[in-house]
Amino acid sequence: MSSARKNRKIALSMEELLQHALVIELEAEQSYKELADQMEECGNHDVAVLFSKMAALEGKHATKIRHHATGVELKEHPPWKYRWEGFESPETLELTEVHYLMKPHHALDLALSCERRAESFFRRAAAESEDQAVKNLAQEFADDEHQHAIWMQEWLGKYPTPKMDWAEDLDPPAGAD
Amino acid sequence: MSEAISQRLKASDYKSANKPVWCPGCGDFHVLLSIAKALAHLQLPTEKVAVISGIGCSSRIPAYLNTYGFHGVHGRALPLATGVKVARSDLTVICAGGDGDGFSIGGNHLLHACRRNIDMTYIVMDNEIYGMTKGQPSPTTAADWDSKLTPGGPGISPFHPLVIALASGANFVARAFSGDPNGTTEMLVDAITHPGFSFVQILSPCVTFRPDQKNWKKQVHPAPVTTTADASQAARRVMTDDGFNIGVLYKGSRPAYRQIVTTVTRTNRDLEKEFVT
Numbered sequence: 001m002s003s004a005r006k007n008r009k010i011a012l013s014m015e016e017l018l019q020h021a022l023v024i025e026l027e028a029e030q031s032y033k034e035l036a037d038q039m040e041e042c043g044n045h046d047v048a049v050l051f052s053k054m055a056a057l058e059g060k061h062a063t064k065i066r067h068h069a070t071g072v073e074l075k076e077h078p079p080w081k082y083r084w085e086g087f088e089s090p091e092t093l094e095l096t097e098v099h100y101l102m103k104p105h106h107a108l109d110l111a112l113s114c115e116r117r118a119e120s121f122f123r124r125a126a127a128e129s130e131d132q133a134v135k136n137l138a139q140e141f142a143d144d145e146h147q148h149a150i151w152m153q154e155w156l157g158k159y160p161t162p163k164m165d166w167a168e169d170l171d172p173p174a175g176a177d
Numbered sequence: 178m179s180e181a182i183s184q185r186l187k188a189s190d191y192k193s194a195n196k197p198v199w200c201p202g203c204g205d206f207h208v209l210l211s212i213a214k215a216l217a218h219l220q221l222p223t224e225k226v227a228v229i230s231g232i233g234c235s236s237r238i239p240a241y242l243n244t245y246g247f248h249g250v251h252g253r254a255l256p257l258a259t260g261v262k263v264a265r266s267d268l269t270v271i272c273a274g275g276d277g278d279g280f281s282i283g284g285n286h287l288l289h290a291c292r293r294n295i296d297m298t299y300i301v302m303d304n305e306i307y308g309m310t311k312g313q314p315s316p317t318t319a320a321d322w323d324s325k326l327t328p329g330g331p332g333i334s335p336f337h338p339l340v341i342a343l344a345s346g347a348n349f350v351a352r353a354f355s356g357d358p359n360g361t362t363e364m365l366v367d368a369i370t371h372p373g374f375s376f377v378q379i380l381s382p383c384v385t386f387r388p389d390q391k392n393w394k395k396q397v398h399p400a401p402v403t404t405t406a407d408a409s410q411a412a413r414r415v416m417t418d419d420g421f422n423i424g425v426l427y428k429g430s431r432p433a434y435r436q437i438v439t440t441v442t443r444t445n446r447d448l449e450k451e452f453v454t
């Protein structure tokens with residue numbers, strides 16, 4: 001399913017670029033908030049705190065995009081009309097990849113792939129749009145995402161790869177216990 | 178930003194303050210998101226929507242929405258939803274639950290809900306298992322799905338819920354994937370606005386008892402055919418597809434159930450006279 005989406009051209013107008021950029025940040029903020037709640041609900045406090053911090057960061061990025069959009073009439077599109085390469089906006093974390101026992105390392109690793117997906121989205125938007133102003137702004141957004149990825153990488157460096165048995169649960173949710 | 182955008186209800190406005198207790202990563206989170214996005218797209222007032230469910234992890238969904246809701250009895254979501262719609266035809270009624278709730282204990286109600294063709298949308302979050310009770314097989318579990326509870330697999334062939342819905346008279350039949358919340362939103366908008374009984378099976382992974390379903394995101398694909406208005410053609414297609422065709426598979430034009438309004442001539446007192454006092 002995603003290959004057809006991946007091949008779809010990302011030629012956007014200025015309004016569409018800004019709207020896409022805003023939705024990327026807002027959906028990322030919302031999804032990190034929900035992931036923080038999911039983790040808190042199952043007692044994984046460390047990762048919950050981390051996801052909350054990421055939500056706050058994405059909220060700041062959304063504010064930045066809003067500044068860029070000052071004076072531009074933004075229109076919401078039906079959710080299925082956005083030109084994402086995958087099923088969701090690029091900075092939204094892959095839901096089935098989260099695990100109730102995941103460690104901060106895993107959370108940061110997934111967040112890093114989100115930043116990289118967003119960078120690749122904006123690079124493609126820059127390459128495939130006809131309008132020079134759109135190309136320039138998309139390039140700027142891609143550079144921002146690249147910077148976020150570097151920070152995320154540095155952050156990740158503080159958390160060594162967890163031991164192989166990180167998902168071992170002494171009281172597993174198994175049906176036949 | 179324009180004022181028009183800020184005045185619109187957002188998907189988050191349709192979510193309640195209750196925090197879901199689903200396992201992190203459960204597909205049902207995305208179903209919740211898709212319902213909220215569909216309601217936001219349609220800009221339905223929260224007090225004009227009722228979400229009715231049975232019992233199961235998936236059936237918790239009304240509690241997480243800011244609409245009217247009823248978390249009912251196991252397998253009885255459809256009769257409840259039918260009652261709500263018949264009594265309050267002005268409401269948009271969404272019935273939601275799992276494969277256990279809708280196809281096992283509630284299987285009989287599915288047949289008659291399709292047959293009655295009452296204007297509502299039925300969403301089944303199908304994870305091919307009873308998630309809430311820790312992993313027993315359901316009517317959509319593969320015969321050879323091996324687990325501690327069913328060594329070697331249940332040994333019974335799963336049925337095709339969409340074919341059963343088509344044979345029973347559902348007016349709209351679709352298969353969605355929870356991991357594609359935007360595509361699912363589009364399908365739900367279509368289902369809610371289509372007159373009559375709309376049935377949407379959403380493949381929604383249970384990451385805890387069916388971690389193999391994490392792979393569904395690689396297996397699903399758009400149905401290679403366009404929506405048909407021919408129920409037997411749709412049924413043939415569903416019978417022979419790989420179970421991962423995503424799309425609106427059938428849209429019928431059978432008129433939705435309309436209540437025959439009769440003038441009530443008997444009073445409560447007349448009724449009371451019929452009971453022995």
Ligand SMILES: Cc1ncc(C[n+]2csc(CCOP(=O)(O)OP(=O)(O)O)c2C)c(N)n1
Binds near residue numbers: 251308309
């Ligand atoms: C009358 C009755 N019988 C059995 C149960 C136990 N029970 C609770 S949920 C459930 C199955 C739920 O499966 P499904 O509808 O697929 O929901 P899921 O948890 O997978 O989302 C069962 C058998 C019950 N609550 N009530």
Ligand code: SF4
Binds near residue numbers: 205234309383385
């Ligand atoms: S047991 Fe399965 S269906 Fe239930 S909340 Fe957990 S992942 Fe979801």
Ligand SMILES: [Mg+2]
Binds near residue numbers: 275276277303
């Ligand atoms: Mg189930």
